[in-house]
Amino acid sequence: MNENRNKGVVIKMAKKVVIVGGGIAGIYVLRNLLARRDAVAEGLDLTLIKRERSGWVSTCGLPFALRGWYEIKRTEINEPKFFLDQGVDFRTETEVTKLSLEDKTVTLGTGEELRYDYLVIATGRTPSVPDAVAESELEGVYTFNNEIDAEKIEAAMGTGDAKNAFVRGRGIIGLQAAVAFATRGLNTTVLGGPPSLLPSSLDPDMGDMVKKWLEERHGIRFILERKEITAVKGEGGRVKSVVIGEGTAAKELPADVVVIARGMKPNTKLAADAGIETGERGGIVTDSAMHVKKKGGRSYLRDVFSLGDCTEVIDAITHRPRLSQLASTVVVQAKVVADNILSDINANPSLYSICEPCLSPTVAEIGGLLVGSVGVTSETAARAGIKTMSGVATKLVKARYFPGAKPLTLKLLFEAYTHKLIGAQMVGESTVAERVNELELAIRAGMTAEEMRNTERCYDPSLSLLIDVTIDAAEKAIGITPVY
Numbered sequence: 001m002n003e004n005r006n007k008g009v010v011i012k013m014a015k016k017v018v019i020v021g022g023g024i025a026g027i028y029v030l031r032n033l034l035a036r037r038d039a040v041a042e043g044l045d046l047t048l049i050k051r052e053r054s055g056w057v058s059t060c061g062l063p064f065a066l067r068g069w070y071e072i073k074r075t076e077i078n079e080p081k082f083f084l085d086q087g088v089d090f091r092t093e094t095e096v097t098k099l100s101l102e103d104k105t106v107t108l109g110t111g112e113e114l115r116y117d118y119l120v121i122a123t124g125r126t127p128s129v130p131d132a133v134a135e136s137e138l139e140g141v142y143t144f145n146n147e148i149d150a151e152k153i154e155a156a157m158g159t160g161d162a163k164n165a166f167v168r169g170r171g172i173i174g175l176q177a178a179v180a181f182a183t184r185g186l187n188t189t190v191l192g193g194p195p196s197l198l199p200s201s202l203d204p205d206m207g208d209m210v211k212k213w214l215e216e217r218h219g220i221r222f223i224l225e226r227k228e229i230t231a232v233k234g235e236g237g238r239v240k241s242v243v244i245g246e247g248t249a250a251k252e253l254p255a256d257v258v259v260i261a262r263g264m265k266p267n268t269k270l271a272a273d274a275g276i277e278t279g280e281r282g283g284i285v286t287d288s289a290m291h292v293k294k295k296g297g298r299s300y301l302r303d304v305f306s307l308g309d310c311t312e313v314i315d316a317i318t319h320r321p322r323l324s325q326l327a328s329t330v331v332v333q334a335k336v337v338a339d340n341i342l343s344d345i346n347a348n349p350s351l352y353s354i355c356e357p358c359l360s361p362t363v364a365e366i367g368g369l370l371v372g373s374v375g376v377t378s379e380t381a382a383r384a385g386i387k388t389m390s391g392v393a394t395k396l397v398k399a400r401y402f403p404g405a406k407p408l409t410l411k412l413l414f415e416a417y418t419h420k421l422i423g424a425q426m427v428g429e430s431t432v433a434e435r436v437n438e439l440e441l442a443i444r445a446g447m448t449a450e451e452m453r454n455t456e457r458c459y460d461p462s463l464s465l466l467i468d469v470t471i472d473a474a475e476k477a478i479g480i481t482p483v484y
């Protein structure tokens with residue numbers, strides 16, 4: 001409690017929370033605290049600092065804006081005024097240059113120092129830009145990280161002269177950008193490593209289905225080789241081509257717009273400079289209540305939190321640290337940070353909460369194909385020394401006599417000793433998001449392949465199959481031939 005004991009009068013001061021970062025992580029901490037501001041008798045003095053000039057932007061909506069479904073501006077759900085009107089010191093276009101845990105201060109680029117009672121670090125991530133790109137000053141070469149990037153990409157594809165697009169990165173963001181280019185009629189090439197697409201979510205057999213779809217339906221060309229962009233060439237200040245690979249293996253490809261969407265590195269410099277511990281995956285280390293600790297320290301700091309893409313999570317299957325970098329992970333962390341600030345201020349342990357280890361349920365629409373995953377892939381399991389058995393099944397999602405019934409391919413991974421579900425991947429045209437959420441619960445409940453096989457499932461021929469693809473995949477994993 002801040003108290004002013006001047007002349008024997010005790011004045012309780014509002015607790016000052018400073019949030020560094022105005023992406024989804026920072027904004028959701030702010031929104032949670034605003035919604036529960038009344039829980040603090042002495043009040044909350046809230047400050048948020050971000051580099052962009054926007055308020056609350058749905059980053060996840062940007063790829064669809066690039067496809068022309070709506071304007072980029074529409075993804076700004078609230079402008080800064082919305083937060084300023086609620087008494088928040090909402091500082092846009094502002095750089096934080098230093099955090100001091102000793103003085104409990106945040107220093108801004110202007111030299112101004114802000115004191116805090118609680119500090120929230122939500123500095124996000126930045127794509128890894130190849131050296132040749134970083135050194136280039138050509139127009140038309142962009143990352144795809146926020147609305148500012150989206151505006152530049154949209155302008156570059158809309159010039160009329162743009163005919164060729166080049167995307168570095170075979171993850172969801174890279175593929176969604178590639179679809180946007182292809183939809184707008186640009187010849188589009190994606191460069192990524194072997195063997196297939198979306199390696200953090202899908203095994204190669206499932207990734208190949210996405211590749212085939214994008215090649216056949218959108219004409220996207222893939223180069224899945226261990227090659228990097230080694231030069232960017234241009235004319236009149238604008239990019240015209242990229243060179244990939246070196247020496248005799250080097251290839252030059254025409255490119256009027258280039259997007260780098262690979263290797264999202266956590267932004268940890270501010271935190272690391274302040275002596276906060278970062279971990280083996282390059283993110284800030286926290287406990288399950290999202291408190292940080294000093295490098296090498298044993299205990300976590302009760303008044304400093306970190307969350308979002310700059311922060312490591314603990315994987316629920318491997319129990320190892322990793323990065324999640326999903327909005328769906330961030331919103332849970334934000335709730336926990338707000339809970340624990342309110343719990344600490346009110347000295348009320350019943351308000352305290354923690355994040356469960358992460359399963360990172362993921363869904364993405366990529367050019368009309370829906371891709372979903374939860375838990376580990378075969379490769380992640382193998383790297384963690386977990387032996388698996390798997391079942392893959394393809395089936396329609398409703399009765400075969402219903403017009404327009406579409407197939408879905410589902411792969412289930414079970415731990416070989418316990419037969420417990422540890423991962424699921426799917427590719428189809430419908431029912432993907434709800435299945436990802438269902439299978440997340442099945443993993444958390446510790447369901448085995450046998451239990452999943454013998455589970456009743458709801459049925460109406462216009463909506464589902466009498467024997468769902470999940471049953472078939474579970475049966476195949478334990479060596480039982482599914483009934484057709």
Ligand SMILES: Cc1cc2nc3c(=O)[nH]c(=O)nc-3n(C[C@H](O)[C@H](O)[C@H](O)COP(=O)(O)OP(=O)(O)OC[C@H]3O[C@@H](n4cnc5c(N)ncnc54)[C@H](O)[C@@H]3O)c2cc1C
Binds near residue numbers: 022059061310
């Ligand atoms: C194009 C795209 C589409 C996506 N789609 C999905 C999706 O469909 N589903 C999903 O779950 N996830 C999706 N994601 C991932 C999701 O958007 C991220 O996990 C989430 O936005 C991370 O939020 P963040 O606040 O941690 O980081 P960021 O969004 O990176 O925000 C970081 C903030 O910190 C600020 N900052 C950093 N350093 C400083 C400093 N020194 N001074 C001042 N401010 C600073 C930045 O200005 C920024 O405001 C997508 C991401 C992208 C880029």
